[in-house]
Amino acid sequence: MPNAIKPWVFTASCPSKLGTVDVVTRYMAEAGNYVDEIHSFDDRVSKRFFIRIEFQPTEADFSAEKFDAAFGPRASEFEMEWELTEPEHRPRVAILVSKYDHCLNDLLYRHRTGQLNIEIPVIISNHPDLEHLAEWHGIPYYHLPITPDTKPEQEAEIVKLLEQYDIELVVLARYMQVLSPWMCEQLNGKAINIHHSLLPGFKGARPYHQAWEKGVKMVGATAHYVNNDLDEGPIITQGIQTVDHAFYPEDLISKGQDVERVTLFNAIRYHIEKRVFLNEGRTVVFSS
Structure with a gap:
């Protein structure tokens, strides 16, 4: 086994x-590529196949160019859209x-x-409040204030x-x-958002206070790709934590922020590890 x-x-x-x-697997064996991990899924609804x-x-002379040249003709027979990541x-x-600042931190x-x-070459904000965090990490911070106009x-x-x-x-x-339809189009498939998920759904100001008033027993978070449907893009990861009557609004906020941090981290990790596939309005996620 290679090391x-x-x-x-x-x-x-x-x-x-x-x-x-x-x-795919036949080519991997013939080319001398040792498979460490493999996931595949065939969606009988969308009639599409996914593999990672x-x-x-x-082989000592392995290269992306050599892989492309040899595998490309085989892939074309299956109308396969594929990518190789170094x-x-x-x-x-x-x-x-x-x-x-909890997610940024x-x-x-x-x-x-x-x-x-x-x-992380750049941090962008509509407020100046978190510039000190960027400075401490040596990352350029751009304050771009915004008004409806x-x-x-x-x-x-x-x-x-x-x-x-080059993001x-x-x-x-x-x-x-809220991103404009134009902005959502610019970021289609390459922007991840995180927001709280409370049951029932509490919208508007002070959602955790609304949740406390109703005696919620669960808080959560959802990470999803951005699209023009507000907070309704294809979901990548979700997280939940149970709570009870002893949780006051500030406790719900703290617990919710904990869930947001982990949920967003997992979504980013899955994306950069090429574990997420867009499948019409949904996702296929091969979690590790």
Whole structure:
């Protein structure tokens, strides 16, 4: 068994068809690629097949170009859309935040300690409150205030910054702004949002206080891709914690923020590890 530090990752999807697993695994064996982990799923509703493989090459002359040239003709027979990710690839992630700092703090810590294999070249906010956190970590912080009248200009500035810093993924770490349809289109499939999930659904101001007044027994969080349906994009991860009568509003907020931190971290990790596939309005997630 090879002993590589990090594996290559192969991901693919295609229309459901006999032989989809075989075409991939047979090639891996013939090319001398040792499979460490494999997940696949065939969705009988959407009629699409999804597969993710972690592997370690055993051939000394292995390269992405050689893989592309050899596997490409086989993949085309199955109308397969596929991607190969190098072991050392570190996605460039921009964080958008407002005033709440719990998710930002958590992501910066996980980035600093190596739990998240990403680069964070920029943090963008509509408030100046959290600039000190960015400065402490040596990350450029852009304060772009927003009003209803300046929303188009502010969002255009955000997009310029995403292009300037060559961003691959945007994380809305409690960014308390509703994105315009234009912005949602710009970020389609490459932006993750986190929000609380309370049952029943409490909307508007002070949701945790509303929840306390109704005596909720559960708090949670949902991380999803951004789309034009407010807080209703394809779900990546969810988390829940039980609570009881002894939890006052401030306790519910604290517990909810704990769940938000972990749920968002897992969603980002699954995304950067290529474990998430968009499947029409839903997702296929091969969790680790």
